[in-house]
Amino acid sequence: MKRFDIKEITGVIPAMISVFDENEEVDVQKTEHLVDFLLEQNVGGFYLTGSTGEGFLMTGEERKLVVETVVRRVNGRKPVIVHVGDIGTKKSIDLAKHAYKVGADAISSVPPFYWKFSEQDIYNYYKDIAEATPLPMIVYNVPLAGLMGTDLLVKLSQHENIKGLKFTGKDHDQMSHLKDLLGEDFMIYSGCDEMAFSGLSVGTDGIIGSFYNVMPELFIGIDETVKAGELAKGVRLQKIGTEIIFAALKYDYIALMRNMLSWQGVDAGYSRRPFTNYKDCELDAFKEALLKIKEKYEVTEVAFLNKVSK
Structure with a gap:
Protein backbone atom coordinates (compact mmCIF):
# COMPACT_ATOMS: atom_id res chain seq x y z
CA MET A 1 0.00 0.00 0.00
CA LYS A 2 1.30 3.45 -0.91
CA ARG A 3 2.35 5.74 1.89
CA PHE A 4 1.87 9.44 1.23
CA ASP A 5 4.72 11.86 1.79
CA ILE A 6 3.93 14.59 4.30
CA LYS A 7 4.05 17.17 1.47
CA GLU A 8 1.15 15.32 -0.17
CA ILE A 9 -1.09 15.71 2.87
CA THR A 10 -2.95 18.88 1.94
CA GLY A 11 -6.43 20.26 1.34
CA VAL A 12 -9.59 19.71 3.38
CA ILE A 13 -9.08 16.95 5.95
CA PRO A 14 -12.00 15.94 8.20
CA ALA A 15 -11.19 15.18 11.81
CA MET A 16 -13.40 12.13 11.39
CA ILE A 17 -16.02 11.26 13.98
CA SER A 18 -15.84 7.74 15.42
CA VAL A 19 -19.04 5.77 14.89
CA PHE A 20 -20.58 3.89 17.80
CA ASP A 21 -23.72 1.76 17.95
CA GLU A 22 -26.55 2.17 20.47
CA ASN A 23 -24.50 0.17 23.02
CA GLU A 24 -21.54 2.53 22.59
CA GLU A 25 -19.44 -0.07 20.78
CA VAL A 26 -17.40 0.77 17.68
CA ASP A 27 -19.59 0.12 14.63
CA VAL A 28 -17.27 -1.12 11.90
CA GLN A 29 -19.84 -1.24 9.10
CA LYS A 30 -21.12 2.28 9.69
CA THR A 31 -17.55 3.52 9.99
CA GLU A 32 -16.90 2.13 6.53
CA HIS A 33 -20.00 3.86 5.19
CA LEU A 34 -18.84 7.21 6.59
CA VAL A 35 -15.43 6.70 4.97
CA ASP A 36 -17.16 5.99 1.65
CA PHE A 37 -19.23 9.16 1.96
CA LEU A 38 -16.17 11.31 2.63
CA LEU A 39 -14.22 9.70 -0.21
CA GLU A 40 -17.11 10.51 -2.54
CA GLN A 41 -16.78 14.15 -1.46
CA PHE A 46 -8.55 11.64 7.18
CA TYR A 47 -7.55 12.61 10.74
CA LEU A 48 -8.54 9.84 13.17
CA THR A 49 -9.26 9.40 16.90
CA GLY A 50 -8.69 13.01 17.86
CA SER A 51 -11.02 15.22 19.88
CA THR A 52 -13.83 15.02 17.32
CA GLY A 53 -13.21 11.29 17.06
CA GLU A 54 -13.84 10.96 20.82
CA GLY A 55 -10.41 9.35 21.14
CA PHE A 56 -10.17 10.05 24.85
CA LEU A 57 -13.45 8.20 25.46
CA MET A 58 -12.04 5.00 23.94
CA THR A 59 -9.67 2.30 25.09
CA GLY A 60 -6.47 1.80 23.17
CA GLU A 61 -7.85 -1.32 21.51
CA GLU A 62 -10.96 0.55 20.37
CA ARG A 63 -8.86 3.33 18.90
CA LYS A 64 -6.82 0.72 17.04
CA LEU A 65 -10.01 -0.85 15.67
CA VAL A 66 -11.15 2.50 14.26
CA VAL A 67 -7.74 3.08 12.67
CA GLU A 68 -7.61 -0.41 11.16
CA THR A 69 -11.12 -0.03 9.76
CA VAL A 70 -10.48 3.34 8.15
CA VAL A 71 -7.04 2.50 6.75
CA ILE A 81 -3.26 10.78 9.94
CA VAL A 82 -3.72 9.02 13.28
CA HIS A 83 -3.98 11.02 16.47
CA VAL A 84 -2.09 9.01 19.07
CA GLY A 85 -2.25 11.50 21.92
CA ASP A 86 -2.85 10.20 25.41
CA ILE A 87 -1.93 11.17 28.92
CA GLY A 88 1.15 8.95 28.97
CA THR A 89 4.05 8.57 26.55
CA LYS A 90 4.05 4.77 26.72
CA LYS A 91 0.39 4.62 25.68
CA SER A 92 0.96 7.05 22.82
CA ILE A 93 3.97 5.10 21.54
CA ASP A 94 1.89 1.93 21.47
CA LEU A 95 -0.76 3.69 19.35
CA ALA A 96 1.93 5.18 17.10
CA LYS A 97 3.52 1.80 16.45
CA HIS A 98 0.12 0.35 15.61
CA ALA A 99 -0.60 3.21 13.19
CA TYR A 100 2.66 2.51 11.40
CA LYS A 101 2.04 -1.24 11.32
CA VAL A 102 -1.41 -0.95 9.71
CA GLY A 103 -0.36 1.56 7.04
CA ALA A 104 -1.16 5.10 8.27
CA ASP A 105 0.73 7.97 6.67
CA ALA A 106 1.39 10.23 9.65
CA ILE A 107 0.78 10.52 13.37
CA SER A 108 -0.29 13.47 15.46
CA SER A 109 -0.74 14.26 19.13
CA VAL A 110 -1.89 16.89 21.56
CA PRO A 111 0.72 17.72 24.19
CA PRO A 112 0.52 15.81 27.47
CA PHE A 113 -2.17 17.32 29.66
CA TYR A 114 -3.91 17.33 33.07
CA TRP A 115 -0.67 17.72 35.06
CA LYS A 116 1.32 20.91 34.52
CA PHE A 117 4.20 19.53 32.47
CA SER A 118 7.31 21.59 31.82
CA GLU A 119 8.40 22.57 28.32
CA GLN A 120 11.15 19.97 28.54
CA ASP A 121 8.59 17.31 29.51
CA ILE A 122 6.49 18.26 26.48
CA TYR A 123 9.51 18.23 24.18
CA ASN A 124 10.54 14.80 25.46
CA TYR A 125 7.01 13.49 24.96
CA TYR A 126 7.01 14.43 21.28
CA LYS A 127 10.62 13.35 20.78
CA ASP A 128 9.97 9.89 22.23
CA ILE A 129 6.89 9.32 20.08
CA ALA A 130 8.50 10.74 16.94
CA GLU A 131 11.44 8.35 17.34
CA ALA A 132 9.22 5.31 17.90
CA THR A 133 8.24 4.96 14.21
CA PRO A 134 9.36 6.29 10.82
CA LEU A 135 6.05 8.13 10.40
CA PRO A 136 6.11 11.94 10.32
CA MET A 137 4.75 13.56 13.47
CA ILE A 138 2.30 16.48 13.34
CA VAL A 139 2.29 18.42 16.60
CA TYR A 140 -1.17 19.57 17.70
CA ASN A 141 -1.42 23.03 19.26
CA VAL A 142 -4.90 23.27 20.77
CA PRO A 143 -6.31 25.39 23.65
CA LEU A 144 -8.04 22.39 25.29
CA ALA A 145 -4.65 20.81 26.03
CA GLY A 146 -2.72 24.04 26.49
CA LEU A 147 -1.17 26.11 23.71
CA MET A 148 2.59 25.84 23.26
CA GLY A 149 4.69 28.93 22.70
CA THR A 150 6.71 29.80 19.61
CA ASP A 151 10.08 28.89 21.12
CA LEU A 152 8.95 25.36 21.96
CA LEU A 153 7.35 24.88 18.55
CA VAL A 154 10.55 26.00 16.84
CA LYS A 155 12.57 23.58 18.96
CA LEU A 156 10.18 20.74 18.11
CA SER A 157 10.37 21.55 14.40
CA GLN A 158 14.11 20.95 14.47
CA HIS A 159 13.60 17.25 15.23
CA GLU A 160 14.09 15.28 12.02
CA ASN A 161 10.83 13.36 12.32
CA ILE A 162 8.56 16.21 13.44
CA LYS A 163 7.23 17.50 10.14
CA GLY A 164 4.13 19.55 10.82
CA LEU A 165 1.82 21.47 13.12
CA LYS A 166 -1.95 21.45 13.49
CA PHE A 167 -2.70 24.94 14.79
CA THR A 168 -6.12 25.38 16.36
CA GLY A 169 -5.49 28.77 17.93
CA LYS A 170 -7.22 31.83 16.49
CA ASP A 171 -4.18 34.11 16.40
CA HIS A 172 -3.45 33.52 12.75
CA ASP A 173 -0.74 36.14 12.71
CA GLN A 174 1.30 33.69 14.80
CA MET A 175 0.44 30.84 12.46
CA SER A 176 1.54 32.85 9.44
CA HIS A 177 4.72 33.85 11.27
CA LEU A 178 5.45 30.20 12.08
CA ALA A 196 -10.64 28.09 7.56
CA PHE A 197 -10.62 30.91 5.02
CA SER A 198 -8.24 32.92 7.16
CA GLY A 199 -5.93 29.95 7.66
CA LEU A 200 -5.75 29.14 3.98
CA SER A 201 -5.31 32.81 3.08
CA VAL A 202 -2.19 33.16 5.23
CA GLY A 203 -0.52 30.24 3.51
CA THR A 204 -1.24 27.10 5.49
CA ASP A 205 -0.90 23.76 3.73
CA GLY A 206 -4.37 22.50 4.56
CA ILE A 207 -7.21 22.55 7.05
CA ILE A 208 -8.18 19.85 9.55
CA GLY A 209 -11.52 20.16 11.33
CA SER A 210 -14.73 18.77 12.71
CA PHE A 211 -17.43 20.17 10.45
CA TYR A 212 -15.68 18.87 7.34
CA ASN A 213 -17.46 15.61 8.22
CA VAL A 214 -20.86 17.12 7.42
CA MET A 215 -20.25 19.85 4.85
CA PRO A 216 -16.93 19.05 3.18
CA GLU A 217 -18.15 20.55 -0.08
CA LEU A 218 -18.40 24.00 1.52
CA PHE A 219 -14.82 23.95 2.79
CA ILE A 220 -13.49 22.44 -0.42
CA GLY A 221 -15.15 25.42 -2.07
CA ILE A 222 -13.32 27.78 0.30
CA ASP A 223 -10.02 26.08 -0.51
CA GLU A 224 -10.68 26.42 -4.24
CA THR A 225 -11.63 30.11 -3.99
CA VAL A 226 -8.44 30.93 -2.10
CA LYS A 227 -6.33 29.14 -4.70
CA ALA A 228 -8.17 30.97 -7.49
CA GLY A 229 -7.90 34.36 -5.77
CA GLU A 230 -11.70 34.68 -5.64
CA LEU A 231 -11.66 36.17 -2.17
CA ALA A 232 -15.20 37.60 -2.10
CA LYS A 233 -16.61 34.15 -2.88
CA GLY A 234 -14.43 32.62 -0.18
CA VAL A 235 -15.56 35.14 2.42
CA ARG A 236 -19.22 34.41 1.64
CA LEU A 237 -18.69 30.65 1.98
CA GLN A 238 -16.86 31.11 5.26
CA LYS A 239 -19.67 33.28 6.64
CA ILE A 240 -22.16 30.52 5.81
CA GLY A 241 -19.99 27.90 7.46
CA THR A 242 -19.35 30.03 10.53
CA GLU A 243 -23.03 30.77 11.13
CA ILE A 244 -23.87 27.06 10.84
CA ILE A 245 -21.07 26.23 13.28
CA PHE A 246 -22.17 28.86 15.80
CA ALA A 247 -25.72 27.47 15.66
CA ALA A 248 -24.36 23.95 16.21
CA LEU A 249 -22.13 24.95 19.14
CA LYS A 250 -25.25 25.51 21.26
CA TYR A 251 -25.47 21.70 21.35
CA ASP A 252 -23.03 18.82 21.88
CA TYR A 253 -21.82 19.41 18.36
CA ILE A 254 -19.98 16.10 17.94
CA ALA A 255 -23.25 14.27 18.58
CA LEU A 256 -25.23 16.81 16.56
CA MET A 257 -23.11 16.17 13.48
CA ARG A 258 -24.53 12.65 13.43
CA ASN A 259 -27.99 14.12 12.86
CA MET A 260 -26.59 16.37 10.14
CA LEU A 261 -25.09 13.32 8.44
CA SER A 262 -28.32 11.35 8.78
CA TRP A 263 -30.10 14.09 6.81
CA GLN A 264 -27.70 13.22 3.98
CA GLY A 265 -28.46 9.51 4.17
CA VAL A 266 -25.38 8.60 6.25
CA ASP A 267 -26.04 6.68 9.46
CA ALA A 268 -23.19 7.82 11.72
CA GLY A 269 -24.51 6.06 14.81
CA TYR A 270 -24.16 7.53 18.28
CA SER A 271 -21.73 9.46 20.44
CA ARG A 272 -20.52 8.06 23.73
CA ARG A 273 -21.73 9.35 27.05
CA PRO A 274 -21.47 11.88 28.59
CA PHE A 275 -22.30 13.47 25.19
CA THR A 276 -26.03 13.86 24.55
CA ASN A 277 -27.48 12.12 21.50
CA TYR A 278 -30.36 14.02 19.91
CA LYS A 279 -33.59 12.92 18.34
CA ASP A 280 -34.57 15.00 15.34
CA CYS A 281 -37.69 16.17 17.17
CA GLU A 282 -35.39 17.86 19.72
CA LEU A 283 -33.72 19.97 17.04
CA ASP A 284 -36.50 22.29 15.90
CA ALA A 285 -34.65 25.41 17.08
CA PHE A 286 -31.48 24.28 15.28
CA LYS A 287 -33.40 23.58 12.09
CA GLU A 288 -35.05 26.99 12.28
CA ALA A 289 -31.62 28.62 12.62
CA LEU A 290 -30.36 26.66 9.61
CA LEU A 291 -33.31 27.70 7.47
Whole structure:
Protein backbone atom coordinates (compact mmCIF):
# COMPACT_ATOMS: atom_id res chain seq x y z
CA MET A 1 0.00 0.00 0.00
CA LYS A 2 1.30 3.45 -0.91
CA ARG A 3 2.35 5.74 1.89
CA PHE A 4 1.87 9.44 1.23
CA ASP A 5 4.72 11.86 1.79
CA ILE A 6 3.93 14.59 4.30
CA LYS A 7 4.05 17.17 1.47
CA GLU A 8 1.15 15.32 -0.17
CA ILE A 9 -1.09 15.71 2.87
CA THR A 10 -2.95 18.88 1.94
CA GLY A 11 -6.43 20.26 1.34
CA VAL A 12 -9.59 19.71 3.38
CA ILE A 13 -9.08 16.95 5.95
CA PRO A 14 -12.00 15.94 8.20
CA ALA A 15 -11.19 15.18 11.81
CA MET A 16 -13.40 12.13 11.39
CA ILE A 17 -16.02 11.26 13.98
CA SER A 18 -15.84 7.74 15.42
CA VAL A 19 -19.04 5.77 14.89
CA PHE A 20 -20.58 3.89 17.80
CA ASP A 21 -23.72 1.76 17.95
CA GLU A 22 -26.55 2.17 20.47
CA ASN A 23 -24.50 0.17 23.02
CA GLU A 24 -21.54 2.53 22.59
CA GLU A 25 -19.44 -0.07 20.78
CA VAL A 26 -17.40 0.77 17.68
CA ASP A 27 -19.59 0.12 14.63
CA VAL A 28 -17.27 -1.12 11.90
CA GLN A 29 -19.84 -1.24 9.10
CA LYS A 30 -21.12 2.28 9.69
CA THR A 31 -17.55 3.52 9.99
CA GLU A 32 -16.90 2.13 6.53
CA HIS A 33 -20.00 3.86 5.19
CA LEU A 34 -18.84 7.21 6.59
CA VAL A 35 -15.43 6.70 4.97
CA ASP A 36 -17.16 5.99 1.65
CA PHE A 37 -19.23 9.16 1.96
CA LEU A 38 -16.17 11.31 2.63
CA LEU A 39 -14.22 9.70 -0.21
CA GLU A 40 -17.11 10.51 -2.54
CA GLN A 41 -16.78 14.15 -1.46
CA ASN A 42 -13.10 14.04 -2.47
CA VAL A 43 -11.72 15.18 0.86
CA GLY A 44 -7.96 15.59 1.12
CA GLY A 45 -7.45 12.91 3.78
CA PHE A 46 -8.55 11.64 7.18
CA TYR A 47 -7.55 12.61 10.74
CA LEU A 48 -8.54 9.84 13.17
CA THR A 49 -9.26 9.40 16.90
CA GLY A 50 -8.69 13.01 17.86
CA SER A 51 -11.02 15.22 19.88
CA THR A 52 -13.83 15.02 17.32
CA GLY A 53 -13.21 11.29 17.06
CA GLU A 54 -13.84 10.96 20.82
CA GLY A 55 -10.41 9.35 21.14
CA PHE A 56 -10.17 10.05 24.85
CA LEU A 57 -13.45 8.20 25.46
CA MET A 58 -12.04 5.00 23.94
CA THR A 59 -9.67 2.30 25.09
CA GLY A 60 -6.47 1.80 23.17
CA GLU A 61 -7.85 -1.32 21.51
CA GLU A 62 -10.96 0.55 20.37
CA ARG A 63 -8.86 3.33 18.90
CA LYS A 64 -6.82 0.72 17.04
CA LEU A 65 -10.01 -0.85 15.67
CA VAL A 66 -11.15 2.50 14.26
CA VAL A 67 -7.74 3.08 12.67
CA GLU A 68 -7.61 -0.41 11.16
CA THR A 69 -11.12 -0.03 9.76
CA VAL A 70 -10.48 3.34 8.15
CA VAL A 71 -7.04 2.50 6.75
CA ARG A 72 -8.41 -0.70 5.22
CA ARG A 73 -11.40 1.07 3.69
CA VAL A 74 -9.40 4.03 2.36
CA ASN A 75 -6.96 1.54 0.83
CA GLY A 76 -4.31 4.08 -0.09
CA ARG A 77 -6.62 6.44 -1.94
CA LYS A 78 -6.09 9.32 0.50
CA PRO A 79 -3.62 9.96 3.31
CA VAL A 80 -4.54 8.96 6.86
CA ILE A 81 -3.26 10.78 9.94
CA VAL A 82 -3.72 9.02 13.28
CA HIS A 83 -3.98 11.02 16.47
CA VAL A 84 -2.09 9.01 19.07
CA GLY A 85 -2.25 11.50 21.92
CA ASP A 86 -2.85 10.20 25.41
CA ILE A 87 -1.93 11.17 28.92
CA GLY A 88 1.15 8.95 28.97
CA THR A 89 4.05 8.57 26.55
CA LYS A 90 4.05 4.77 26.72
CA LYS A 91 0.39 4.62 25.68
CA SER A 92 0.96 7.05 22.82
CA ILE A 93 3.97 5.10 21.54
CA ASP A 94 1.89 1.93 21.47
CA LEU A 95 -0.76 3.69 19.35
CA ALA A 96 1.93 5.18 17.10
CA LYS A 97 3.52 1.80 16.45
CA HIS A 98 0.12 0.35 15.61
CA ALA A 99 -0.60 3.21 13.19
CA TYR A 100 2.66 2.51 11.40
CA LYS A 101 2.04 -1.24 11.32
CA VAL A 102 -1.41 -0.95 9.71
CA GLY A 103 -0.36 1.56 7.04
CA ALA A 104 -1.16 5.10 8.27
CA ASP A 105 0.73 7.97 6.67
CA ALA A 106 1.39 10.23 9.65
CA ILE A 107 0.78 10.52 13.37
CA SER A 108 -0.29 13.47 15.46
CA SER A 109 -0.74 14.26 19.13
CA VAL A 110 -1.89 16.89 21.56
CA PRO A 111 0.72 17.72 24.19
CA PRO A 112 0.52 15.81 27.47
CA PHE A 113 -2.17 17.32 29.66
CA TYR A 114 -3.91 17.33 33.07
CA TRP A 115 -0.67 17.72 35.06
CA LYS A 116 1.32 20.91 34.52
CA PHE A 117 4.20 19.53 32.47
CA SER A 118 7.31 21.59 31.82
CA GLU A 119 8.40 22.57 28.32
CA GLN A 120 11.15 19.97 28.54
CA ASP A 121 8.59 17.31 29.51
CA ILE A 122 6.49 18.26 26.48
CA TYR A 123 9.51 18.23 24.18
CA ASN A 124 10.54 14.80 25.46
CA TYR A 125 7.01 13.49 24.96
CA TYR A 126 7.01 14.43 21.28
CA LYS A 127 10.62 13.35 20.78
CA ASP A 128 9.97 9.89 22.23
CA ILE A 129 6.89 9.32 20.08
CA ALA A 130 8.50 10.74 16.94
CA GLU A 131 11.44 8.35 17.34
CA ALA A 132 9.22 5.31 17.90
CA THR A 133 8.24 4.96 14.21
CA PRO A 134 9.36 6.29 10.82
CA LEU A 135 6.05 8.13 10.40
CA PRO A 136 6.11 11.94 10.32
CA MET A 137 4.75 13.56 13.47
CA ILE A 138 2.30 16.48 13.34
CA VAL A 139 2.29 18.42 16.60
CA TYR A 140 -1.17 19.57 17.70
CA ASN A 141 -1.42 23.03 19.26
CA VAL A 142 -4.90 23.27 20.77
CA PRO A 143 -6.31 25.39 23.65
CA LEU A 144 -8.04 22.39 25.29
CA ALA A 145 -4.65 20.81 26.03
CA GLY A 146 -2.72 24.04 26.49
CA LEU A 147 -1.17 26.11 23.71
CA MET A 148 2.59 25.84 23.26
CA GLY A 149 4.69 28.93 22.70
CA THR A 150 6.71 29.80 19.61
CA ASP A 151 10.08 28.89 21.12
CA LEU A 152 8.95 25.36 21.96
CA LEU A 153 7.35 24.88 18.55
CA VAL A 154 10.55 26.00 16.84
CA LYS A 155 12.57 23.58 18.96
CA LEU A 156 10.18 20.74 18.11
CA SER A 157 10.37 21.55 14.40
CA GLN A 158 14.11 20.95 14.47
CA HIS A 159 13.60 17.25 15.23
CA GLU A 160 14.09 15.28 12.02
CA ASN A 161 10.83 13.36 12.32
CA ILE A 162 8.56 16.21 13.44
CA LYS A 163 7.23 17.50 10.14
CA GLY A 164 4.13 19.55 10.82
CA LEU A 165 1.82 21.47 13.12
CA LYS A 166 -1.95 21.45 13.49
CA PHE A 167 -2.70 24.94 14.79
CA THR A 168 -6.12 25.38 16.36
CA GLY A 169 -5.49 28.77 17.93
CA LYS A 170 -7.22 31.83 16.49
CA ASP A 171 -4.18 34.11 16.40
CA HIS A 172 -3.45 33.52 12.75
CA ASP A 173 -0.74 36.14 12.71
CA GLN A 174 1.30 33.69 14.80
CA MET A 175 0.44 30.84 12.46
CA SER A 176 1.54 32.85 9.44
CA HIS A 177 4.72 33.85 11.27
CA LEU A 178 5.45 30.20 12.08
CA LYS A 179 5.00 29.21 8.44
CA ASP A 180 7.53 31.85 7.40
CA LEU A 181 9.86 30.98 10.26
CA LEU A 182 9.83 27.20 9.82
CA GLY A 183 9.92 27.13 6.03
CA GLU A 184 8.05 25.53 3.17
CA ASP A 185 9.01 21.98 4.11
CA PHE A 186 7.39 22.20 7.55
CA MET A 187 3.65 21.66 7.10
CA ILE A 188 1.12 23.80 8.95
CA TYR A 189 -2.56 22.94 9.09
CA SER A 190 -5.23 25.37 10.28
CA GLY A 191 -7.48 23.64 12.80
CA CYS A 192 -10.20 26.20 13.52
CA ASP A 193 -13.21 25.48 11.28
CA GLU A 194 -14.74 28.93 11.58
CA MET A 195 -11.43 30.44 10.44
CA ALA A 196 -10.64 28.09 7.56
CA PHE A 197 -10.62 30.91 5.02
CA SER A 198 -8.24 32.92 7.16
CA GLY A 199 -5.93 29.95 7.66
CA LEU A 200 -5.75 29.14 3.98
CA SER A 201 -5.31 32.81 3.08
CA VAL A 202 -2.19 33.16 5.23
CA GLY A 203 -0.52 30.24 3.51
CA THR A 204 -1.24 27.10 5.49
CA ASP A 205 -0.90 23.76 3.73
CA GLY A 206 -4.37 22.50 4.56
CA ILE A 207 -7.21 22.55 7.05
CA ILE A 208 -8.18 19.85 9.55
CA GLY A 209 -11.52 20.16 11.33
CA SER A 210 -14.73 18.77 12.71
CA PHE A 211 -17.43 20.17 10.45
CA TYR A 212 -15.68 18.87 7.34
CA ASN A 213 -17.46 15.61 8.22
CA VAL A 214 -20.86 17.12 7.42
CA MET A 215 -20.25 19.85 4.85
CA PRO A 216 -16.93 19.05 3.18
CA GLU A 217 -18.15 20.55 -0.08
CA LEU A 218 -18.40 24.00 1.52
CA PHE A 219 -14.82 23.95 2.79
CA ILE A 220 -13.49 22.44 -0.42
CA GLY A 221 -15.15 25.42 -2.07
CA ILE A 222 -13.32 27.78 0.30
CA ASP A 223 -10.02 26.08 -0.51
CA GLU A 224 -10.68 26.42 -4.24
CA THR A 225 -11.63 30.11 -3.99
CA VAL A 226 -8.44 30.93 -2.10
CA LYS A 227 -6.33 29.14 -4.70
CA ALA A 228 -8.17 30.97 -7.49
CA GLY A 229 -7.90 34.36 -5.77
CA GLU A 230 -11.70 34.68 -5.64
CA LEU A 231 -11.66 36.17 -2.17
CA ALA A 232 -15.20 37.60 -2.10
CA LYS A 233 -16.61 34.15 -2.88
CA GLY A 234 -14.43 32.62 -0.18
CA VAL A 235 -15.56 35.14 2.42
CA ARG A 236 -19.22 34.41 1.64
CA LEU A 237 -18.69 30.65 1.98
CA GLN A 238 -16.86 31.11 5.26
CA LYS A 239 -19.67 33.28 6.64
CA ILE A 240 -22.16 30.52 5.81
CA GLY A 241 -19.99 27.90 7.46
CA THR A 242 -19.35 30.03 10.53
CA GLU A 243 -23.03 30.77 11.13
CA ILE A 244 -23.87 27.06 10.84
CA ILE A 245 -21.07 26.23 13.28
CA PHE A 246 -22.17 28.86 15.80
CA ALA A 247 -25.72 27.47 15.66
CA ALA A 248 -24.36 23.95 16.21
CA LEU A 249 -22.13 24.95 19.14
CA LYS A 250 -25.25 25.51 21.26
CA TYR A 251 -25.47 21.70 21.35
CA ASP A 252 -23.03 18.82 21.88
CA TYR A 253 -21.82 19.41 18.36
CA ILE A 254 -19.98 16.10 17.94
CA ALA A 255 -23.25 14.27 18.58
CA LEU A 256 -25.23 16.81 16.56
CA MET A 257 -23.11 16.17 13.48
CA ARG A 258 -24.53 12.65 13.43
CA ASN A 259 -27.99 14.12 12.86
CA MET A 260 -26.59 16.37 10.14
CA LEU A 261 -25.09 13.32 8.44
CA SER A 262 -28.32 11.35 8.78
CA TRP A 263 -30.10 14.09 6.81
CA GLN A 264 -27.70 13.22 3.98
CA GLY A 265 -28.46 9.51 4.17
CA VAL A 266 -25.38 8.60 6.25
CA ASP A 267 -26.04 6.68 9.46
CA ALA A 268 -23.19 7.82 11.72
CA GLY A 269 -24.51 6.06 14.81
CA TYR A 270 -24.16 7.53 18.28
CA SER A 271 -21.73 9.46 20.44
CA ARG A 272 -20.52 8.06 23.73
CA ARG A 273 -21.73 9.35 27.05
CA PRO A 274 -21.47 11.88 28.59
CA PHE A 275 -22.30 13.47 25.19
CA THR A 276 -26.03 13.86 24.55
CA ASN A 277 -27.48 12.12 21.50
CA TYR A 278 -30.36 14.02 19.91
CA LYS A 279 -33.59 12.92 18.34
CA ASP A 280 -34.57 15.00 15.34
CA CYS A 281 -37.69 16.17 17.17
CA GLU A 282 -35.39 17.86 19.72
CA LEU A 283 -33.72 19.97 17.04
CA ASP A 284 -36.50 22.29 15.90
CA ALA A 285 -34.65 25.41 17.08
CA PHE A 286 -31.48 24.28 15.28
CA LYS A 287 -33.40 23.58 12.09
CA GLU A 288 -35.05 26.99 12.28
CA ALA A 289 -31.62 28.62 12.62
CA LEU A 290 -30.36 26.66 9.61
CA LEU A 291 -33.31 27.70 7.47
CA LYS A 292 -32.65 31.36 8.34
CA ILE A 293 -29.01 30.97 7.28
CA LYS A 294 -30.08 29.28 4.06
CA GLU A 295 -32.47 32.13 3.26
CA LYS A 296 -30.06 34.88 4.31
CA TYR A 297 -27.27 33.72 1.99
CA GLU A 298 -29.44 31.97 -0.62
CA VAL A 299 -27.37 28.88 0.04
CA THR A 300 -27.14 26.18 -2.61
CA GLU A 301 -23.61 24.96 -1.79
CA VAL A 302 -24.38 22.92 1.36
CA ALA A 303 -25.98 19.55 0.68
CA PHE A 304 -27.45 18.85 4.11
CA LEU A 305 -29.27 22.20 4.18
CA ASN A 306 -31.41 21.01 1.29
CA LYS A 307 -32.72 18.25 3.57
CA VAL A 308 -33.72 20.54 6.42
CA SER A 309 -37.37 21.39 6.92
CA LYS A 310 -39.46 22.59 9.85
